[in-house]
Amino acid sequence: MNQLLILPILLPLATAILAALARDRPRAAQGIALAGAALHLAGCATLFILIVRIGVTALWLGNWPAPFGICLVADYLSVIMVLITATIHTAVTVYACRDITAEQVSSGFHSLLGILTGAICGAFLTGDLFNLYVWFEVMLMASFGLLVMGHRPCQLTGAVKYVTINLVSTLLFITAIGLIYGLTGTLNMADLHGKIALVGDDALLTAAAMLLMVAFAIKAALFPLFFWLPASYHTVPVAVSAYFAGMLSKVGIYALLRLFTLVFSSTAAITHSTLAVIAGLTMLFGVIGAATQMEVRRILSFHIISQVGYMALGIALLTPLALAGAIVYLVHHIIVKANLFLVSGLIRQGGGTLHLPRIGGFYSRHGLVTIAFFIPAFALAGFPPLSGFWAKLVIIKAALEIQHYTLAIVAALVGLLTVLSMAKIWTEVFWKPAPAVQHEQKTDVRFSPWLLAPVLVLALTTVLLGLAMEPLLQFALTAADQLLDPRDYVRAVLGGTP
């Protein structure tokens, strides 16, 4: 049964190869990508169900026992991340059928997206620190490929910043790996959990942990390391930006969540208190940055930063409830944020631009888009009973419970400022009448069902998640327990035999 663990990685990679072979026939490539995405979703769902049934499971690649070979590990956190990745991958692939041009398909869009998905799933499933690094590299290159696809000057400026800053991150990551290996002699994360306690030099360990944290913080776009994100997300095709917005920075959050519970939880208190401060600043700066923007995708990009801050806060607080809050927030955020970017594509199609002063009138003209925006936007702003409210509630509650009053107030305040931003888009794009002079204004735009379907399905998911939060919260609490008490994880990796 544990062979299933490889599926989330191999399926999209295989799809990528097939799509690359068929790239001169865009329709065929699309068909392959759609089938691959559906299969991937089915595979990830199966894995999800399996792990919920049997608990933490490991797969030793090449049958080399841990910690000597590389192993994949699926616990609750991993499987929900993988499932959500497959969901977004499928939604974006469907959306891309109309959003991505034939030319972009033939320059390899579907292959790059497939590789990126495989790499992200690899990062979520791997139980090996160096292997995590490898998947980070694959992600970086695949996302770079997607960033420069189309090759417009503004894309290139964004891509250069993106790739340079992220290279710094991988450099720091590999340095940290070197230090950690030097101190413990192992790369297997379950093994590290035990070995880290044996390291004599606390200061050295803290330094290595901090280095690792900075590397992940760059990936997660935490303050003050977020520069690459607002520089690049608004330059790419909508489908790509939606995928990036949903997934990329969250891999950084996942890595923080994994490493700073499993490996560095008891040994390095300073890392978590630092992370708490950073999280507060990240939340604040994200909304502050968003307040000044007048372009839809730029506003949304800055909000990613602020919300990553909430998740980082959950990690920093390190209580079961806080970690569960971070996980709920992750799930909610990925769905909602990807959806908002997808909706921005509809807005651009209907209004010809994403620049707030130059669009308007959607409230009267496009009822369906209005609903499709309203739900994720106000979920993001944290209005009950939508998913964002519960995520915010759990994190604030966790902060209050351990007397982090300032951070709780910051989190609430940031919620208010998020309302401000969402209300800004709402009033400008939807309520405001369309400006008289509109370039490329099409009077009756009909949106393709390929574009509307994923948007509406994700919006419906947001509503359902909000109404039926209990199962997700229960799941997240169990996942948090697994993170805080990784005995099952360690036993699954080191205890079993290939």
Added chain:
Amino acid sequence: MVHTDHDLLTRRCRLMGRLSSLLPALLFILTCRFWPAIVDGQTYLFDAPWLPSLDLSLRFRLDGLSLLFALIITGAGTFVSLYSSSYLGGHRHCGRYFFFLHAFMLSMLGLVLADNLLLLFVFWEGTTIFSFLLIGFDHESKTARENARQSLLVTGGGGLALLLGILLLKIAGGSYIISSWPAAGEMVRQHHLYPFILLAVLLGAMTKSAQFPFHFWLPNAMSAPTPISAFLHAATMVKAGIYLLMRCHPLLGGTPAWTTALVLIGGFTAVWGAVQALGPRDLKRILAYTTIMALGILTMFLGGQTAPALTAAVTFLMVHALYKAALFLAVGSIDHSAGSRIIDSLGGLWRAMPLTAVAVGAACLSMAGFPLFFGFIGKEIMYEGALAKEMYPVFAVTAAVLANALMTAVAAIVLFGPFFGSARAPRQQIHESPWTMWLGPLVLGGVGILFGLIPEWVSRVLIEPAVRSFHPGPEEIRLVFFHGLNLPLLLSLVTLCCGATLYLLRHRACRLVATVVEKLPATFEGLYNLGLSGFMNGAGLLTGRLQNGSLHFYLAVIVSTVILGVGWPWIGKLSGIFGRWPESIDTTALALLLFVSGSVFVVVTARKRLAAIGGLGGVGAGVALIFLLFGAPDIAMTQLLVETLTVIFVSLVMLRLPAIEQARRRTVRRRCLDGGLALAGGLLLTSLLIGVGSEPLDRSLTSYFEANSYLAAHGRNIVNVILVDFRSFDTLGEIIVVVLAAWAAVTLIRKPMEP
């Protein structure tokens, strides 16, 4: 064609409105069915789990207070919905309108029925969001949009404060179950978090119920359609804060902090709201300020502990809901028929609109507190309550008399202004509004008279059960038609005389208020706007500074973060690391160090690109030599190969770029800063490596590889076996990386798709 379309829309709208008003009507009837049992002291409970992990259940409870609110909500909802079916005419969004209206009504019902505080909060936010959507219903008007946003921010901010309060309450040992509060109040009031809980709950209630200094959003919310103002911003939603205070009374009330805060804030809000009601000329704005006054009065009396004070609050709540909803709806009719709601351009309407005039007359007399009207009963009990000793009687009585006198004057202005005096428009042009629009005001106004005549019945079936549900006690709760000659009656007389005088002096008074309000150096609305624009400016400045587009700056920040974040906890160890010189110096290593350092120097100072690349190659070669020195010839080989290829490729690319001198030169200060950062970063990493190097290395992995490479993996070269077998999964990833890099390069080299 356009005309028929409009007719069709009008008909559809009318049908939609009339059909949908069945929903509140049925709910009203349903509520009435529970009424007798509630009077007998029963309560109804519904409980189903929703989110047990957060102690949130779908727990609804119907008691006296909930019943009173539910009756107001569904009753007003019926008339408002019916009214809207004509008021909206053929508005193209009437479907959305009725959806929002009824969704709001259900949220509001949920709010007053919820017996779980978190559930109450969920509905609380629901009312906020639907209020936002309805204030901005006239969405093509910029003012409406801005006012909607303002109300969303003010009430939303209060909502978040309330959420903090709710969570703190739980931490302080309180329960979310509202009906359990009367028993468990003492513990929460003793808890050290009590002041914060109180503050947070007060903030929530004050923003929602438009208390000073958050009152400014309410007059602005008048850009909503008039029936919405009648329903949300007079009869129901603004009372949500009041409702919350009533529910919290047994839990948080009774402390000096509670009483002082509520009496002072409420009293001040009441007087200030009433004074400001004299300023505007727009009937809706006048009514909005009187609503603020009413909300202030309610808050003030909730500060009290005694039965008369709390009875006064509940009674006045009903009085106000009745007359204010009637007045708003009537103003909408006037606007609809006469085409204006500016008081100076209206007059003599009573001939054209007799039914509306009667309704307004009844409502205004109740508002002014004339005997025989329900308002009179409300005022009597108000003065009785204000005289209680914990209410700061002098302050409370003064505030109540002042506010009521002003109210009397405003009632006279609202009644006499539009309906009497000389007609401003030919009579033929103005018609009485359709029955759907006069029915509501007339019934609501009529109930105001009816209740004034049978106060004892009202107090027995409505007021007493409501007060008892948050103030259980032995005290008698009774409203009577005539109290006899006592101090409250005297105060009532004083109020009416003052009101009459004020009405006679109204022109001067209105001008005075208008000037004073205009001359105010700072209003809280101004402060709000200033805060918002200040925030925007500050945010623009900060974002411009940080996200400034310079990659050089970004990297400098990142490197500084690394140095600070990693170096800070490590700094104590630095002296230990660098203070310990090796006993013997390896000359080969020293030579290599000098070589690499020299190459770095060349890179940094080079004026020609080719020289810089050469220097870089030197650094790489030096590193390869270090590998050789430590007995890793294969790695050294790889390193040399990579370095050579890099130098060749980079040189090829560089030859096509402009000379380095043409690039922007950095200032000396910047260069020093960069150099400092680079040095610090280098030192940090070096020290870390030295530190790790001095720790013992765990060789269990290496020994496993040594033992199994040949026997189990059938390979002689351990490094190769690691790459292709033990860790072949890594290699898979790296192969993908190489392919992708090539792919990206091809994409970049290709011609651009479009500019």
